[in-house]
Amino acid sequence: MSKIxxxxxxxxxxxxxxxEIEQERKVAMFDLLEDNHFALPVREDRSVANGPxxxxxxxxxxxxxxxxxxxxxxxxxxxxxSLGPFRQVVKDYFxxxxxxFDAVKTLPPSQIETxxxxxxxIHNEGARVLRERLEGKAEVDSDTARRLFxxxxxxxxxx
Numbered sequence: 001m002s003k004i005x006x007x008x009x010x011x012x013x014x015x016x017x018x019x020e021i022e023q024e025r026k027v028a029m030f031d032l033l034e035d036n037h038f039a040l041p042v043r044e045d046r047s048v049a050n051g052p053x054x055x056x057x058x059x060x061x062x063x064x065x066x067x068x069x070x071x072x073x074x075x076x077x078x079x080x081x082s083l084g085p086f087r088q089v090v091k092d093y094f095x096x097x098x099x100x101f102d103a104v105k106t107l108p109p110s111q112i113e114t115x116x117x118x119x120x121x122i123h124n125e126g127a128r129v130l131r132e133r134l135e136g137k138a139e140v141d142s143d144t145a146r147r148l149f150x151x152x153x154x155x156x157x158x159x
Contacts, residue, residue: 001052002039009151010058020101021154028150037141040077049076059155079137089126090156096122
C-alpha cells in the first residue's frame, strides 16, 4: 500500500500557530490521511520498505526532514530537503492567506473568490516545487503534494 496512514508534525520549537493556521493544519492532515499516494521509489542499490507508512515532518538544522517508518515503526527512510526553494512560495502563500482571511470578514463573495483563486494558484506552485524536490526520494500525487505543502507551511510559520 503506497500511502501514509499516520503523520506527525514536530512543532515543539515553534511559536503557537494562529487559529487560522491551526485550522489549515487540521484540514490538511485530515484530508491527507483520508486520501493520499506516497511511495518510496525502487533503488538499484537496496530494497525498498513497503507501505503503508508513518511520516514525521520536522525542521532540523534549517532543513525539512521527512522521517518515514513502516506501520510497525521499522525505519523505512529519511531524507532532508533544503528549505531555500520553498522560502518565496511559502512567503507568498502566507501573504495571500492573510489577505484571504481578512477578506472573508469584510469583502463580498466575488472579491473573496478572486483572492481564493490566487491562493490556490500559489498553493499549486508550492506543490509543484515539493514534487520536484521529492523526485527520486518519494513519489506523491498532486493532491498529496498540495496537502504536504500546507504542512510544510505550518512548519515554516515558526521556522
